[in-house]
Amino acid sequence: MEITLTTGKKIACPSGASVLEALKQAGIYLTSSCGGKGTCGKCKVIVKSGPAESLSKIKLSKEELGRGYALACKTFPSGDLLIDIPKESMLTVEGKVVTGKAKDLLALLHSTGAPMRPLTGRVVLNLPPPTIDDNISDLERLKRELFAQGMACLRVPFRFMPGLAKTIRKENWEITLCTIHTEDCEEIICIKSGYKKIPRYGVAVDIGTTTVVVFLIDLTNGNLIDVASTYNSQIRFGDDVITRIVHATEHNKLRELNAAVLSDINNLLTIIRRNHHVDMDSIDCFVVAGNTTMTHLFLGLDPSAIREEPYIPTANTFPLSYAGELGIKADPNIPVYVFPCVASYVGGDIVSGVLAAQIYRKHELSIFIDIGTNGEIVIGNSEWLASAACSAGPCFEGSGIKCGMRATDGAIEGVKINRETLEVEIKVIGDDGTVPVGICGSGMIDAIAEMFLTGIIDQKGKLQREISNRVREGENGPEFVVYPGIGGDIVLAEPDIENIVRAKAAIYAGFSTILKEVGFTFNDVQKVYIAGGFGRFLDIEKAIMIGMLPDLPKERFEYLGNTSVTGAYLCLLSRKLREEAEEVARKMTYLELSVSHIFMNEYISGLFIPHTNIDSFPNVKKLMNK
């Protein structure tokens, strides 16, 4: 069977394959946060003509069904089809993912003062051909040349020996070596014949519980070539780390979880490489940051003991591994550096974030918070660092929110509600005229704050039907229409609002608990660095207004975007910063909030907007009184 796209492209569809699978085989990747279970509703296509059976209609409105919408993962052609792929269903690539200060990466690297020295290097050697008077072996010849160039120690893993004689002779005794500095020695990771010093690339990966982000970096100059991201397709096994650990443990499905995230990374990298004509051969290394559970699942390590008291990971620091032993589609011998973790619930993504925020280098007391699927907080300075985790949930990344989406093209990232007319004004990520297809984290915060200020929701987050005609009865109870779209309205329903309120309560409780634990108050904190996938901008005032952030002067806050991948970028390009990351992981202490009464009390107090104790939000109180 054949599927024709409205763009004219034709692809084959093997019998029994879903439209999603057929598209994937043809190299067309759709968003699919549930991994093809038919539950997330993200892989919508429009069947224009042809016979197909759709096994799930969940997440599709009556209007959409009338217009031929179907979920690609649950649609099985029984003949040739003509389909249209809506923009919002395409897996995002080509730098369109908003990762905060992605453009300033190089400036950030330079600002650290660390010299650019990528994780892996390449050396070109022109060896003197052997003669009867200079008849040392190939390996000795290679070593002699490297030592003459000042290399003090060389480790040659056995796997490079079988090909050595041929490679070394192929281009007239000119060879290119790739090396990595590890355990006080240079280790060979590739041997190529001839001059292959450039091009060479590195890959920085952030494995979030909800989102996977891949950066392709030019190692010769530190430039960001491209970014791609997708939902972590482990989501099909559960939204949070706990349900995934349960799945891995009780259903013995570690391998499935592992394969899911590998296929995400491999797919993203394939897309970027293709778009930029980058050979697999030019990719020299990977740096990966993720929370402790994501790191375990990525590496295929048993995460069982992370879940239960006393919460023990297999490891917090990981031996260097290689693409081949992990299942990454690349030269099997290239190294994969994985960020060290601190504890079961403060992982490599946080170490990476602290590296990006540089709080470990400052004298002033700073807080770093990464609001992803969990929510981790680090407080400290150049002397000490303490960390904790609060369960915030993945809603700000779009998961669990009916019209939620990541901060990519088409996401509503800003919402304003006119105080008089209650008319809604929105800001959408993308070129002018981009049609909104969902709402991302910053948009949600804006919307909740504006709805609260205009009385559309009350302090408990309940929608007030009588205030605005945009409030209506939806399929799951009352909902607010943020944007009435042609392809379906973008709404925030009451369960969505409840989710957001719970998330912001957990975050605020995290702040106040860790401060109390280390004996400080909010006023001692000079800087609050916020990481997460909210969007390009996070409106700090709105975030304070809903009670997510403490009521401090606006200038003390800085929104950094995705710091996990930023830190991975830094480690990819600087040996010194890699060493600093390891030092950060070693010195950071961990506070267990899950057994803390302070945390529980703070969380419950935070389930109001902005907070049960309104006096801790003096500026919001002032505004409310207006």
Add this chain to the structure above:
Amino acid sequence: MEITLTTGKKIACPSGASVLEALKQAGIYLTSSCGGKGTCGKCKVIVKSGPAESLSKIKLSKEELGRGYALACKTFPSGDLLIDIPKESMLTVEGKVVTGKAKDLLALLHSTGAPMRPLTGRVVLNLPPPTIDDNISDLERLKRELFAQGMACLRVPFRFMPGLAKTIRKENWEITLCTIHTEDCEEIICIKSGYKKIPRYGVAVDIGTTTVVVFLIDLTNGNLIDVASTYNSQIRFGDDVITRIVHATEHNKLRELNAAVLSDINNLLTIIRRNHHVDMDSIDCFVVAGNTTMTHLFLGLDPSAIREEPYIPTANTFPLSYAGELGIKADPNIPVYVFPCVASYVGGDIVSGVLAAQIYRKHELSIFIDIGTNGEIVIGNSEWLASAACSAGPCFEGSGIKCGMRATDGAIEGVKINRETLEVEIKVIGDDGTVPVGICGSGMIDAIAEMFLTGIIDQKGKLQREISNRVREGENGPEFVVYPGIGGDIVLAEPDIENIVRAKAAIYAGFSTILKEVGFTFNDVQKVYIAGGFGRFLDIEKAIMIGMLPDLPKERFEYLGNTSVTGAYLCLLSRKLREEAEEVARKMTYLELSVSHIFMNEYISGLFIPHTNIDSFPNVKKLMNK
């Protein structure tokens, strides 16, 4: 189809399989020096009844054919068979291979003064189970315990991480680690749950061009558990290293040669392990010694450049490798230490031999000679070492000699011819009453010397028909009946004698050339250590008489047997000796004899018995005059 053995055992024979293959699949290994090509005639079986087609009758006498003898490799059943396997066809196992001073191995180790410290160690750890107050990761827990026990550095390869959490918890936090000291650090090579400190074994392997020998060693006490050996089945691709390199290079068959020697080692080890009920899990390490070409073929390294001037191996020292990456049937993670080589024609077997002979520790000038398929000579003392190779050929190992065999059960190892009656008296390896089935190296030397002294052969090695009625016309010209057997006579034919004379000429030429090159004479040499697979004893006087060894006082010679496997044994049990072996390889210089005129002249002079220049053999001359 089914094959029944006369012992009563029944085995299946898949259609199309040869009898040799069917036996092998059933775990019954026959000697097969040509590797199943039907040319060596070593895999004889007797077909008692049943239909079978025999495609080759080469190497079988008319009498044998009459009695149902067939070559197992070229015999294909077309129905059920009853067969008998003659003793001499069975692949030798159970300590019956004579390897010189095998019994004195432990004494030799003690005599070096080096402490027993096997290549790999095992440590049992009883870890304190984690608590909420002691919640470091599994890996950190393990490291903490090892460091507390005094270990300074630990390397954990990534491949051990995925199983760690389960293994560590399986037997109540008791685990056994296997480690190897490498690159100034202890590297983990296995992690097992519970107490698994004993039993543990190591395997020492000598890969000769003609013979492969395997020692199974108890690492807890240094005892030799058993020995097994077989012809190197690479022989099917050629008798010497050059033809094998040609085969690997020009026919692109490196993989086949590699597979052949691996299957030899795997088969031998399987047999020994089965006989001694040793689990694969109890084998912790391998030490392998072989000449440079054998080492390359074993490791799968391209040997092409070894063959042509300027004779360049891929490497002379080899990174540590692991059973899994080499294809050795064992825990894939256990290490395989390969002896360093010196040059293309002086390999790890010679370094191993020098280690066993200990000449590098002595003040006096010694010569070490290993007479295998090649013939390598080392001269020197504790100050310096020089080496050279002379092409002696494999005849003393039984290859290329009609009734030749290795020094195993049933081999004629001694021959005496009565000066008056010319009656022949033989000594056979094995229990009393063992029926001789062939002749090994020491038997050949004896026979040639005795035939020469009694005039049965002349100075050129030609048989004198009129002297003895044991000289008869054979299928390939004149032959001498050493033993008239029931299953076929054991003879030395004229081509056999020519082979032996060429071999002894090359050996003697090696001695004299290397001495001249370093500026010494035979009289400066205090000790001559002889290695090789001649038999349990080598009659030095007879070896001098045929002109293989120089005419020096008998007490200056010492026959050491297979020193390659002995040195491998020493390295398996002592880290200090392993370091000494590496030092020996580094300091040994190499002289290229293939371009030496001195060598060529000496060789030609040696093609007489004992030598063209009889004055260089004064004692033989005296005896001849008698």
